[in-house]
Amino acid sequence: MGIIRTKDLVYEYVRRDEEGNVEGFTTAVDKVDLDVQPGEFIAILGHNGSGKSTLAKHINAILNPTEGSVWVDGMDTSEEEHIWDIRQRAGMVFQNPDNQIIGQVVEEDVGFGPENMGVTTKEIWERVEESLKAVGMYEYRRHSPNKLSGGQKQRVSIAGVLAMHPKCIVLDEPTAMLDPKGRREVIRAVRALNEVEGITVVLITHYMEETIHADRVFVMDSGKIAMEGTPRQIFSQVERLQELRLDVPQVTLLAHELRRKGVGLPEGILTVEELADALAGSR
Amino acid sequence: MSIILDHVNYIYGEDGPLAVKALDDVCLQIPDGQFVGIIGHTGSGKSTLVQHMNGLLKATGGHIYFNGEDIYDRDFPMKKLRSRVGLVFQYPEHQLFEVDVFSDVCFGPKNLGMDKKEAELKAFDALRKVGMPMELYYQSPFELSGGQKRRAAIAGVLAMAPEILILDEPTAGLDPKGREEILRQIKELQVQTGMTILLVSHSMEDVAEYVDRIVVMNKGRVMYDGAPKEVFAHYRELEEVGLAAPQVTYILHALKDRGFDVDVNATTTGEAVETVLHALGRIPEAFRP
Numbered sequence: 416m417g418i419i420r421t422k423d424l425v426y427e428y429v430r431r432d433e434e435g436n437v438e439g440f441t442t443a444v445d446k447v448d449l450d451v452q453p454g455e456f457i458a459i460l461g462h463n464g465s466g467k468s469t470l471a472k473h474i475n476a477i478l479n480p481t482e483g484s485v486w487v488d489g490m491d492t493s494e495e496e497h498i499w500d501i502r503q504r505a506g507m508v509f510q511n512p513d514n515q516i517i518g519q520v521v522e523e524d525v526g527f528g529p530e531n532m533g534v535t536t537k538e539i540w541e542r543v544e545e546s547l548k549a550v551g552m553y554e555y556r557r558h559s560p561n562k563l564s565g566g567q568k569q570r571v572s573i574a575g576v577l578a579m580h581p582k583c584i585v586l587d588e589p590t591a592m593l594d595p596k597g598r599r600e601v602i603r604a605v606r607a608l609n610e611v612e613g614i615t616v617v618l619i620t621h622y623m624e625e626t627i628h629a630d631r632v633f634v635m636d637s638g639k640i641a642m643e644g645t646p647r648q649i650f651s652q653v654e655r656l657q658e659l660r661l662d663v664p665q666v667t668l669l670a671h672e673l674r675r676k677g678v679g680l681p682e683g684i685l686t687v688e689e690l691a692d693a694l695a696g697s698r
Numbered sequence: 699m700s701i702i703l704d705h706v707n708y709i710y711g712e713d714g715p716l717a718v719k720a721l722d723d724v725c726l727q728i729p730d731g732q733f734v735g736i737i738g739h740t741g742s743g744k745s746t747l748v749q750h751m752n753g754l755l756k757a758t759g760g761h762i763y764f765n766g767e768d769i770y771d772r773d774f775p776m777k778k779l780r781s782r783v784g785l786v787f788q789y790p791e792h793q794l795f796e797v798d799v800f801s802d803v804c805f806g807p808k809n810l811g812m813d814k815k816e817a818e819l820k821a822f823d824a825l826r827k828v829g830m831p832m833e834l835y836y837q838s839p840f841e842l843s844g845g846q847k848r849r850a851a852i853a854g855v856l857a858m859a860p861e862i863l864i865l866d867e868p869t870a871g872l873d874p875k876g877r878e879e880i881l882r883q884i885k886e887l888q889v890q891t892g893m894t895i896l897l898v899s900h901s902m903e904d905v906a907e908y909v910d911r912i913v914v915m916n917k918g919r920v921m922y923d924g925a926p927k928e929v930f931a932h933y934r935e936l937e938e939v940g941l942a943a944p945q946v947t948y949i950l951h952a953l954k955d956r957g958f959d960v961d962v963n964a965t966t967t968g969e970a971v972e973t974v975l976h977a978l979g980r981i982p983e984a985f986r987p
Contacts (some may be wrong), residue, residue: 596739621874666949678975689953
């Protein structure tokens with residue numbers, strides 16, 4: 416069994432009118448089966464309202480399934496006694512960096528998680544150091560988080576999760592509010608966690624370019640998994656993605672358009688180098 | 699309506715020990731009806747810049763002219779400026795508050811002192827301009843999708859009939875299709891009404907596709923100012939200050955390095971397809987039937 420597994424997961428929001436009477440139900444997640452192996456890098460795409468954040472919130476028991484089950488590292492998230500273990504195993508990073516940082520100094524913020532777990536002081540410092548080094552923020556350890564850029568704040572948030580020694584980390588649009596440089600920094604840090612530390616990553620994003628290094632990509636629509644595959648398999652289906660209100664990286668789109676015009680190129684080109692080489696090879 | 703910024707400076711906390719120069723000698727001339735993209739990394743001064751244009755912030759040095767009138771003149775009607783320059787903030791949907799979309803959009807014009815009928819006409823017109831489906835007019839704004847909420851918020855500003863519309867990151871957090879829809883609608887608005895539009899953005903691909911002119915801000919200064927092609931020609935310098943050119947720029951440069959005769963100045967996917975096909979055309983065997 417994988418580190419994150421869901422079976423027939425359904426989540427319904429209750430819609431209420433102004434007086435609080437129940438008007439109906441909205442099914443945000445509809446019979447989702449997911450099986451993520453330890454060490455995998457998973458990306459979840461989907462338009463606004465497709466259910467990806469609702470799904471993510473089940474992974475560390477912020478939400479509990481209406482129907483079906485979710486297991487994290489073998490523990491059922493609906494069982495109250497596991498809740499703290501689950502939140503320690505599966506850390507979560509959200510969209511807005513300003514909502515997640517509480518410390519006055521970077522290292523204090525990162526130490527909050529392990530301190531809360533009752534880790535000894537000596538070990539807290541070790542964990543703070545290694546976590547900040549892993550995201551490339553060690554030299555800022557004495558800084559005030561307020562003075563950092565968005566990308567740096569997000570990396571501090573990630574270090575804060577990392578210091579709890581999670582087995583997996585769920586990032587819900589961590590780059591949505593960042594500029595291109597901040598986005599690059601965060602994605603680089605996330606990839607390093609996955610490749611170097613072997614931490615399982617679930618990345619939710621609207622930026623297609625950020626998913627090209629994932630092991631598997633899931634595309635959600637109306638609460639269901641609409642597509643699943645490697646980045647290359649997914650991005651080969653340009654028209655299908657556009658139907659689902661998504662797009663493909665600009666390089667993939669360019670390759671697709673050239674192919675349609677009769678240039679001999681494979682589908683699912685993901686990087687600038689790949690396209691340049693393929694075109695150079697075709698002459 | 700034209701805007702001229704003449705050696706504008708802005709210092710946060712001017713008299714304190716932590717004074718920060720947010721705008722440093724900014725000179726810009728924005729003629730009537732232009733669609734201008736303002737790009738820069740976080741903290742580069744772009745939001746500070748646009749907040750000067752409707753008088754939310756007052757320059758600590760320099761002058762700003764609207765149609766030749768100095769807005770810092772004692773007789774200048776500052777309150778009127780706010781209705782002539784509409785500013786749509788980041789995540790504007792957080793400012794929706796009324797019971798239905800239509801009432802929300804009516805709030806702005808009513809607040810400017812228009813009577814009910816006039817305000818409603820303006821609201822109707824604004825909702826039509828942003829492409830809001832009619833069946834959503836009397837829905838609660840909180841039940842709309844992300845993209846629709848944003849349209850409602852933009853309509854709220856448009857209903858005040860501004861002559862200049864400034865949008866601060868209007869597509870942040872939207873899915874790709876939502877981004878495209880909003881930007882296309884804004885472009886259409888500019889083409890139809892000839893309104894001057896300033897678009898603050900992080901997304902180079904978006905900016906390249908729609909605007910006439912790009913102003914790059916860095917450390918409170920104007921770093922580049924020109925047509926997208928001219929600005930993206932400096933892609934290496936842009937990278938050094940935390941920005942990037944659209945992905946096609948990199949592709950075209952990579953092709954050029956491999957000996958293809960492509961025009962590296964193409965900035966949109968469409969233009970890139972053209973130039974690559976053109977370059978390939980000289981080597982017919984690259985084509986498959």
